[in-house]
Amino acid sequence: MKKSMWSVKIILGCLALCIILLCGTACSFWKDSSDSDNAEINLYPAFVVGNGVCKWGLINDEGKFVVKPTYDHIEWEAGKRFARIYARIAEPAEANKEGAENTDPRVADEAPMSVGLIDRSNGKVILQPKYLFVTDFSEGLATVQVAEDKYMVIDEKGKTVFESKDMVGLFSDGLVWFKTLKDGEPLYGYMDKKGKVKIEPIYKEAGSFTDGQALVTIEEGIHAVINDKGKNVSNLSFARVGGMSEGMIKFLDNESGKWGYADADGKIVIQSQFDFVDSFQDGFAIVGLNNKFGLINKKGEFVIPAEYQRIIALGKGYYSAYKGSVPNPKYFPKAVFNQEGQQLTGALYYDVGNYQNGYFSVCDGKATYFIEKNGQQARKLPKFNELGRLEFDGDLIKAQFDRQLKYYTKDGKLVWESKVAYKMGNIYFEERKYMPSWTTVSYYPQMVDYQDVVLQSKINKLIENAVLENNRVHEPDAEGAFPADIREDHYSLNRYQDLLVIKYEAYYYPVGAAHGEPRVRMHHINLQDGTVYQLKDLFIPGANYRERFAAEINRQIAGSTKTEEGEPEMKFAGFKQEPSFQITRDKLIIYLLASEITEYSYPGIISFDISYDKISDIIDTKGALWQSFHKKVSGVEQLTPPADSTQGSDDIPEAEPVY
Known part of the structure; x- marks a missing residue:
C-alpha cells in the first residue's frame, strides 16, 4: 500500500536553506529592492524541457540562447541585474527510461540544490553554483553561506571582500548585523564593509540601520534604538516590538493585547488599537481591526477604511484590496487605490502586479494587460x-x-516562449494548456508529426475531449468570486509497446473549505487504432475483479496497519464505482480516495499494487488490452528495464529531450 498526499511545490527545492537563514528579527532584511533597479539588462532567463528534464540558460532580446541551458533553475526579479543560478547537489535517478513526467519547469524539484550568481548584463557567472545560500546585493555587497559556520561577503564582481564564521545579513547605512554564539546563546552585533566589528554582539535581536538608527533587543522586554556608534538613542518600555521602518516602531500593549506605533524616541504616536500592524511603507501602513484590514497614515488616520478582507501593497503608495469571504486573494476581484486612498478602479482584477515604471499589470479573468x-x-x-x-x-x-x-517586445511581438516536448520511441508529444477561466487549468499531451495523420488526430481528440469533460469551468458569482479551483497540472506518460498510459493528477478545492480533494485520472490508449481501454477490458467476460481487488486491498491493509490489539486500523468496504487504475508492465495499480477507507481521515490518494500473477486466472491474455503491451513492436529497440522498475516504457529507447 502506498500513500500519496497531494503537495503543492513551492518555489525552489532549496527553500529549507532559506528558512534556516531567515530567522529572528533580522529575517526581513535578507532582501533588498533598491540595488540594480536601473541596471542594464541584456539577457533573460529561459528554459528548455524534454521528457521531464528542465535546464535553464539566458537568451538575448531576439530569443536566442547566449548562455546555454545547463542550470537546474534560475531565480530572478524582473529588472534586477543579478540572478541566482542553481545546480542539483545530487543528480536524480534516471527516470526517463520509464516514461516522461510533466513538472512545473519554473520550480525545482525537492533535490538539494547549490546556488550561485550570474550577471544578466553580460552572462558572466560571478559566483559558481556551489554554495548554500546567497542574499540579494545591498550597497554593492551580498552575503554568501559557504558552509554551516562559514560565510563570505562578495562584491558585484564576485570578489570576496571578507569572510566570517558568523551569520551576516544585508548592508544598510554602511553596516551589517551579524549573529554569533556566546556560551551557546545567539547574540547580534554590527560590522562595517571591511568585516570589522563596529558594535559588539550584545543584543538578543537586531534590525538593519536606517537613517543612522537601528532597533535592538537588549533583554526580553527591554528594547532600544541605537545609533551607528552603538549608543542608545532611546530606551523602549514595550514588552514586545515588531521592527522599525520610516521612524515608526510597531509595539504590542500587553494589557489590551493591541498593537500601535511609537517613534524612535519611544513616544507613542498611534495608540495601541489594532489586531495587526504592518511596517510603514511610503508613509502608510496596513492594519487589521476586527478581522478586516485598512490603511492608515502616520497620524493614525484611516486612508482606506478597515472593511477589506485583505490589502496588498503594490509599491510607491499604491494598493489593491478585496472584500471576499476568505483571506486568499486569488479567488476575488480586487480594486486599485492610490496614495490618498482614492479608489482608481472597480473591483475588477483577479491579479494586480506591483507598480513598475508607472504601470500595473492586471488580469481581469479574460485577458492580461497594463493599466x-x-x-x-x-x-x-x-x-x-x-x-x-x-x-x-x-x-x-x-x-x-x-x-x-514568455517574453514580448513592448509593442507585443513574441520573442520567446517556453515549450515542453517528449519523445517516446517514434512518437513525439508536445504539451498543451487548457485554461478557460482563472480557476480552471489543465495541462495535457498532444501527438505531433506522426506519420498517420488520421490516427494522430483521433488520439489527440480523445485526450482533448477528456480534458474538457473532466475540468468543468467554474464561473464567478455576481460579485466576481469563484466557488472552486481545479488544477490538473501534473501528468506522466508511459508507453508499453502499443499501449500509451497517461496519468493525470489534479486538485479540486472548494473556496473556503479546510482542504481540497486530490484526484487521479487515467488514460489507456492503443497507439495502433486509438482504442481507449477500460478496466473490464483486462479480464475475461463475467470476471468479478472488483471482489478480488477488495480482498487483496484488505489483505495489504491488514499487513501494514494494525491497532494495539492487533486488529487492522482500516477496512475497505468495497467499490461503489469502477476504480481508477493504471497499467504497468508487471502490475496493476488501483487508486482510492482516503475517504473510501474507514478511519482514514486525511485528504489524499492511496494506491495499491496488484501483481498480475495474483489475478492471472481472470486476465484475458488474448484480449486486445493485454496484447497491446505484450507483443514486440517492430522497429523499436528492446530495452531491459531497471531492476526496481515498477512502470515504464521498457520497449522503447531511452526517452530523449526535445527542445
Whole structure:
C-alpha cells in the first residue's frame, strides 16, 4: 500500500536553506529592492524541457540562447541585474527510461540544490553554483553561506571582500548585523564593509540601520534604538516590538493585547488599537481591526477604511484590496487605490502586479494587460488574451501565464516562449494548456508529426475531449468570486509497446473549505487504432475483479496497519464505482480516495499494487488490452528495464529531450 498526499511545490527545492537563514528579527532584511533597479539588462532567463528534464540558460532580446541551458533553475526579479543560478547537489535517478513526467519547469524539484550568481548584463557567472545560500546585493555587497559556520561577503564582481564564521545579513547605512554564539546563546552585533566589528554582539535581536538608527533587543522586554556608534538613542518600555521602518516602531500593549506605533524616541504616536500592524511603507501602513484590514497614515488616520478582507501593497503608495469571504486573494476581484486612498478602479482584477515604471499589470479573468496610474488601460502597451501577470524586464515584457513563461517586445511581438516536448520511441508529444477561466487549468499531451495523420488526430481528440469533460469551468458569482479551483497540472506518460498510459493528477478545492480533494485520472490508449481501454477490458467476460481487488486491498491493509490489539486500523468496504487504475508492465495499480477507507481521515490518494500473477486466472491474455503491451513492436529497440522498475516504457529507447 502506498500513500500519496497531494503537495503543492513551492518555489525552489532549496527553500529549507532559506528558512534556516531567515530567522529572528533580522529575517526581513535578507532582501533588498533598491540595488540594480536601473541596471542594464541584456539577457533573460529561459528554459528548455524534454521528457521531464528542465535546464535553464539566458537568451538575448531576439530569443536566442547566449548562455546555454545547463542550470537546474534560475531565480530572478524582473529588472534586477543579478540572478541566482542553481545546480542539483545530487543528480536524480534516471527516470526517463520509464516514461516522461510533466513538472512545473519554473520550480525545482525537492533535490538539494547549490546556488550561485550570474550577471544578466553580460552572462558572466560571478559566483559558481556551489554554495548554500546567497542574499540579494545591498550597497554593492551580498552575503554568501559557504558552509554551516562559514560565510563570505562578495562584491558585484564576485570578489570576496571578507569572510566570517558568523551569520551576516544585508548592508544598510554602511553596516551589517551579524549573529554569533556566546556560551551557546545567539547574540547580534554590527560590522562595517571591511568585516570589522563596529558594535559588539550584545543584543538578543537586531534590525538593519536606517537613517543612522537601528532597533535592538537588549533583554526580553527591554528594547532600544541605537545609533551607528552603538549608543542608545532611546530606551523602549514595550514588552514586545515588531521592527522599525520610516521612524515608526510597531509595539504590542500587553494589557489590551493591541498593537500601535511609537517613534524612535519611544513616544507613542498611534495608540495601541489594532489586531495587526504592518511596517510603514511610503508613509502608510496596513492594519487589521476586527478581522478586516485598512490603511492608515502616520497620524493614525484611516486612508482606506478597515472593511477589506485583505490589502496588498503594490509599491510607491499604491494598493489593491478585496472584500471576499476568505483571506486568499486569488479567488476575488480586487480594486486599485492610490496614495490618498482614492479608489482608481472597480473591483475588477483577479491579479494586480506591483507598480513598475508607472504601470500595473492586471488580469481581469479574460485577458492580461497594463493599466496606468489613473486606473485606465495603457493603450500603447500590448494586451494578451491569456491569464497571468506581466512585468517589464530590461527592454522586454516578461509574461507569466500560469506556468508558461514568455517574453514580448513592448509593442507585443513574441520573442520567446517556453515549450515542453517528449519523445517516446517514434512518437513525439508536445504539451498543451487548457485554461478557460482563472480557476480552471489543465495541462495535457498532444501527438505531433506522426506519420498517420488520421490516427494522430483521433488520439489527440480523445485526450482533448477528456480534458474538457473532466475540468468543468467554474464561473464567478455576481460579485466576481469563484466557488472552486481545479488544477490538473501534473501528468506522466508511459508507453508499453502499443499501449500509451497517461496519468493525470489534479486538485479540486472548494473556496473556503479546510482542504481540497486530490484526484487521479487515467488514460489507456492503443497507439495502433486509438482504442481507449477500460478496466473490464483486462479480464475475461463475467470476471468479478472488483471482489478480488477488495480482498487483496484488505489483505495489504491488514499487513501494514494494525491497532494495539492487533486488529487492522482500516477496512475497505468495497467499490461503489469502477476504480481508477493504471497499467504497468508487471502490475496493476488501483487508486482510492482516503475517504473510501474507514478511519482514514486525511485528504489524499492511496494506491495499491496488484501483481498480475495474483489475478492471472481472470486476465484475458488474448484480449486486445493485454496484447497491446505484450507483443514486440517492430522497429523499436528492446530495452531491459531497471531492476526496481515498477512502470515504464521498457520497449522503447531511452526517452530523449526535445527542445
